[in-house]
Amino acid sequence: MNKVHNITLINGDGIGPEISDAVVKIIEASGLKINWDLQTAGEDVIEKEGVPLPQRVLNSIRKNQIALKAPVTTPIGKGFRSVNVQLRKELDLYANLRPCKNLPNVKTRFDNVDIVVVRENTEDLYAGIERQVDANTAESIKIITRSATERICKFAFDYAVKNNRKEVCVVTKANIMKLSDGLFLDTYRSIAENYPQIKPREILVDNLCMQLVQKPEQFDVLVLPNLYGDIVSDLCAGLIGGLGIAQGANIGENCAVFEPVHGSAPDIKGQNKANPAALLLSAIEMLKYIGENLYAQKIENALFYTLKSGKCTADLGGTLGTKEFADEIITNL
Numbered sequence: 599m600n601k602v603h604n605i606t607l608i609n610g611d612g613i614g615p616e617i618s619d620a621v622v623k624i625i626e627a628s629g630l631k632i633n634w635d636l637q638t639a640g641e642d643v644i645e646k647e648g649v650p651l652p653q654r655v656l657n658s659i660r661k662n663q664i665a666l667k668a669p670v671t672t673p674i675g676k677g678f679r680s681v682n683v684q685l686r687k688e689l690d691l692y693a694n695l696r697p698c699k700n701l702p703n704v705k706t707r708f709d710n711v712d713i714v715v716v717r718e719n720t721e722d723l724y725a726g727i728e729r730q731v732d733a734n735t736a737e738s739i740k741i742i743t744r745s746a747t748e749r750i751c752k753f754a755f756d757y758a759v760k761n762n763r764k765e766v767c768v769v770t771k772a773n774i775m776k777l778s779d780g781l782f783l784d785t786y787r788s789i790a791e792n793y794p795q796i797k798p799r800e801i802l803v804d805n806l807c808m809q810l811v812q813k814p815e816q817f818d819v820l821v822l823p824n825l826y827g828d829i830v831s832d833l834c835a836g837l838i839g840g841l842g843i844a845q846g847a848n849i850g851e852n853c854a855v856f857e858p859v860h861g862s863a864p865d866i867k868g869q870n871k872a873n874p875a876a877l878l879l880s881a882i883e884m885l886k887y888i889g890e891n892l893y894a895q896k897i898e899n900a901l902f903y904t905l906k907s908g909k910c911t912a913d914l915g916g917t918l919g920t921k922e923f924a925d926e927i928i929t930n931l
């Protein structure tokens with residue numbers, strides 16, 4: 599008998615519940631048994647529980663160690679911290695993983711993109727250390743530590759080995775920020791020595807951006823400090839067709855949270871218009887992560903087959919609603 603996995607499901611708000619329902623139905627139809635621990639979070643729970651990320655959600659993820667998360671709205675001007683930022687911090691999800699690969703029938707400028715962006719998620723200019731020096735001067739501190747860099751580089755190389763990748767390219771601006779980016783580069787070099795089977799490569803971030811929009815097919819796995827990683831991962835999502843299909847994951851030593859890149863899309867909430875593919879691709883990556891490669895492959899095949907047939911949601915040029923797209927994928931399983 600198959601193992602039953604316990605997985606936290608944060609169904610989010612906005613379009614979150616619609617796309618979560620679709621994805622849960624598809625996974626169920628694949629035959630894989632998952633015991634979903636449904637945890638609500640976001641705007642809709644503030645009224646009842648006072649905060650958008652109640653402690654019970656964190657407890658559930660800590661217990662199950664794996665979560666699938668739909669988008670959550672960050673209320674503007676209500677004084678709440680973003681649920682996403684808080685989750686990453688509380689659970690020390692230090693690696694942001696964004697596989698960016700062309701999908702069948704999704705038209706883009708390039709048809710041979712297969713890049714995995716590994717972004718350091720905890721420090722750099724995002725450590726939040728800022729001060730107003732005087733009325734006309736503000737200062738942000740860029741923090742790079744050897745320990746955080748070691749673990750993100752190790753993560754990138756381990757991912758490359760596990761997923762039969764050939765190269766891990768480090769991205770910095772070490773020619774200008776000789777100490778901080780220099781430390782990132784130096785640490786990368788010492789980690790790379792432990793992985794002789796993976797080709798090392800070094801590139802400056804400005805050159806990378808130019809190369810990405812000219813010849814993206816030359817890149818394999820990229821590892822970057824937080825700020826460059828944030829920008830470059832959106833650039834790569836754009837290369838493959840944008841938000842409706844951009845998947846992601848935030849991974850730590852003890853827990854991993856898989857989620858699409860897009861937000862809660864309040865403009866199409868409750869209209870059966872949202873594309874569930876980005877959440878489904880995140881779930882497929884999650885299944886690979888927990889070792890359910892056969893089910894991951896089966897669902898991916900059904901999704902790709904459905905996309906090839908042109909039956910999809912309007913954002914990808916189709917005419918189907920969220921539910922009908924999910925039903926089509928299920929038929930193709």
Ligand code: NAI
Pocket residue numbers: 613668669670671672673682841842857858859860861862863864865866871872873874876913
């Ligand atoms: P958004 O990604 O929600 O929407 C941008 C545009 O893309 C909208 O026109 C929307 O309709 C469309 N879109 C997004 N996902 C789609 C899908 N699956 N299918 C079809 N169309 C889709 O970005 P926006 O409007 O800036 O953010 C809305 C809320 O989401 C904000 O409160 C923001 O803080 C939050 N957010 C949450 C994230 C998360 O939970 N990881 C990530 C990004 C934003």
